[in-house]
Each structure stands twice: as structure tokens, then as C-alpha cells.
Amino acid sequence: MSLLPQQLTKLHQLAMQQTPFPPLGQTNPAFPGEKLPLHSSEEAQNLMGQSSGLDASPPASTHELTIPNDLIGCIIGRQGTKINEIRQMSGAQIKIANATEGSSERQITITGTPANISLAQYLINARLTSEVTGMGAL
Incomplete structure (x- = not known):
């Protein structure tokens, strides 16, 4: 299942409050x-x-997360739908490393403004929490 329109609206409003200048x-x-x-x-x-000569936008930065292989599917979603949703809502660039032989974890790299990164982390953690608690509706 995907997020309800009301939930998407609330997340978007939250993200917009984090940015100093709305589009x-x-x-x-x-x-x-x-x-x-x-x-x-x-x-x-x-x-x-x-x-x-001053740049008003916050500088882009990078944050890395490590996720167990057995949970990466709930973040990616069927045909990448969930990760694309997270990318679109957060405005961050999110890259998931390919599985490496012998490793039980995957590296996720999030790039963007601090607000983009924070929202992407929140959305990823929400997906993980919903999967672990059996409430996969998020």
C-alpha cells in the first residue's frame, strides 16, 4: 500500500516548513x-x-545508512516504488549499493540539503518500523 493523500500532504507541509524558501x-x-x-x-x-556572492541555499551534504539485506526490500518496494516515493517526497538523492558477496548489509547514501536528508531518513525509518512491527501499510 502507499501513503494516503492526507499523509503525503502532511509530509510535504513538514518538508516545506524545513526549507527557508518554498519553491x-x-x-x-x-x-x-x-x-x-x-x-x-x-x-x-x-x-x-x-x-x-553569498549562496542562500544550504550546501548539499551526504549521509550514509547501513540496512540489513533482509529489510532492504521494504525500502525499495515493488519495482522501486517505495524508494522513488521517498526520493520524491524528501527531495533527496538516494542511492542503494548493490549487495556484496558475504555481507549481510547494504549501504544507502543520501545526498541533499540537511532538511532533505532528515526527511529521507525519517521516511526510511518509518518504512523499517512498519515492516518490523508488521504494519506494512506505510
Whole structure:
């Protein structure tokens, strides 16, 4: 089963609250329904301080997780549906290493902003918890 639309909406709102600048055209999570003003790219750069050479977006970083082989399937999902869902919701790049002979674990590398990484970790842990507790509906 996949997440309900209400659950996806809540996760998306949570992720948007973690980012300092929501994407252009999105509503402000603090004031639902209120559209954020659109600015030209030059105005946006000035507002974010990029005209002075500063980068307003948090730097991308990498985090690694190790997952037992017997649980990796619940994270990947049938034909990659679950991992693609996690990638889409979190906005992070997620790579799962191929199984190595003799190892009982798989390496997962998550790359993105700290908020992207945090949300991806949360979603992966939620999948693992639901699998281990027998509530595979997430």
C-alpha cells in the first residue's frame, strides 16, 4: 500500500516548513492558501543576498545508512516504488549499493540539503518500523 493523500500532504507541509524558501508559486505553509509573491530572478537573487556572492541555499551534504539485506526490500518496494516515493517526497538523492558477496548489509547514501536528508531518513525509518512491527501499510 502507499501513503494516503492526507499523509503525503502532511509530509510535504513538514518538508516545506524545513526549507527557508518554498519553491516559487507555492503557498506559504505558515499561511495556507496565501500565495507567495513571484519575483524576477534578479529580484530573487537580491532578496536572497546572492548579488553579493553569498549562496542562500544550504550546501548539499551526504549521509550514509547501513540496512540489513533482509529489510532492504521494504525500502525499495515493488519495482522501486517505495524508494522513488521517498526520493520524491524528501527531495533527496538516494542511492542503494548493490549487495556484496558475504555481507549481510547494504549501504544507502543520501545526498541533499540537511532538511532533505532528515526527511529521507525519517521516511526510511518509518518504512523499517512498519515492516518490523508488521504494519506494512506505510
